[in-house]
Amino acid sequence: MDTQPIKKFYRTLDRALGNRWSESDLKEVAELSAPSGLLGRNEWILRADYSITVGRWFIEGLVDLGRYARNTENIGYLFREISQRLQEMDPQAPKDELQQIARQLTSFAWRDVKARREAGRERIDNALRSTVWFRDEPLQRCYLCGYKFCPQARDLFLRRTSDPVEPHKLVDFTRPRGIRSRHLRVELDHVVPVAEGGTTDEDNLRLACGWCNNVKSNLWSVYDAKAWSIGVIEHPSLGAISVPQPFWTLRVVATRARCEAPQGCGARLIDHELFAAPRNIKGALTPTNLMVVCRKHDPWAGHRLVSPRLLPGRKNK
Numbered sequence: 001m002d003t004q005p006i007k008k009f010y011r012t013l014d015r016a017l018g019n020r021w022s023e024s025d026l027k028e029v030a031e032l033s034a035p036s037g038l039l040g041r042n043e044w045i046l047r048a049d050y051s052i053t054v055g056r057w058f059i060e061g062l063v064d065l066g067r068y069a070r071n072t073e074n075i076g077y078l079f080r081e082i083s084q085r086l087q088e089m090d091p092q093a094p095k096d097e098l099q100q101i102a103r104q105l106t107s108f109a110w111r112d113v114k115a116r117r118e119a120g121r122e123r124i125d126n127a128l129r130s131t132v133w134f135r136d137e138p139l140q141r142c143y144l145c146g147y148k149f150c151p152q153a154r155d156l157f158l159r160r161t162s163d164p165v166e167p168h169k170l171v172d173f174t175r176p177r178g179i180r181s182r183h184l185r186v187e188l189d190h191v192v193p194v195a196e197g198g199t200t201d202e203d204n205l206r207l208a209c210g211w212c213n214n215v216k217s218n219l220w221s222v223y224d225a226k227a228w229s230i231g232v233i234e235h236p237s238l239g240a241i242s243v244p245q246p247f248w249t250l251r252v253v254a255t256r257a258r259c260e261a262p263q264g265c266g267a268r269l270i271d272h273e274l275f276a277a278p279r280n281i282k283g284a285l286t287p288t289n290l291m292v293v294c295r296k297h298d299p300w301a302g303h304r305l306v307s308p309r310l311l312p313g314r315k316n317k
Contacts (some may be wrong), residue, residue: 045252050221065116119194129188130158132206144189147209153184156185176211193220215250273295
């Protein structure tokens with residue numbers, strides 16, 4: 001590991017955090033790039049989510065797509081407005097080059113506009129529910145975490161019963177599924193969200209546990225979640241330990257989708273429940289320190305389950 005870039009990186013951060021509203025200090029931070037290795041094995045996820053986020057911000061900064069979603073103006077109007085904004089940004093740029101960029105940005109933005117205009121959930125009838133359920137037989141698991149649904153959850157999903165699934169007395173503190181009955185239900189999730197143009201059909205629907213579906217909601221980037229852990233608990237055997245943001249664990253587990261045990265493992269989401277664990281056992285479960293493991297290779301096996309009362313914000317519940 002090259003220590004000099006890391007030393008410079010944190011020296012600059014230290015100055016900026018002491019005066020985080022200072023333009024000059026923040027500009028100095030902006031000139032830095034995270035040194036190699038700082039983002040860990042999940043660097044590609046973090047950089048991809050950053051690029052997607054900034055790309056969408058840039059287009060929305062050129063043109064308010066919410067306005068287009070509410071009116072009836074066509075793609076030609078959007079193209080002209082984007083072209084005009086680009087020309088204003090760089091009057092000296094060759095016109096043909098700006099037109100090429102404008103076409104690319106317009107194509108990207110128009111998909112978002114169309115999705116917003118057409119947003120609205122179609123009703124999922126019993127026939128479609130059954131089709132999706134039996135399509136995945138016999139591996140009916142949450143497609144985001146690999147959780148295997150219990151028979152009671154199956155029957156509730158297929159409308160064979162109206163009795164809810166009983167909440168769990170103990171839950172995984174890194175993914176507290178089971179605090180509520182809904183967490184254990186089978187739900188249908190749109191792979192491409194309805195708000196982004198996703199359709200309500202067999203090809204775009206997946207089985208998800210209620211916990212993952214609720215956490216995922218309309219989030220799509222680790223940067224949509226808060227940048228710090230949700231709190232610290234006094235774990236019965238691990239001591240004081242931070243509880244990660246739920247979407248951090250969901251994003252990494254669902255994206256990695258396989259056990260990352262160093263000795264090698266064939267466990268995949270399609271046939272195993274997978275868990276978030278720390279690469280550095282002494283570190284907190286941040287996006288840079290998260291690894292995905294199966295039950296067999298879990299370094300926290302035997303320590304995951306705790307009383308919901310220990311979790312942040314639930315002492316009096």
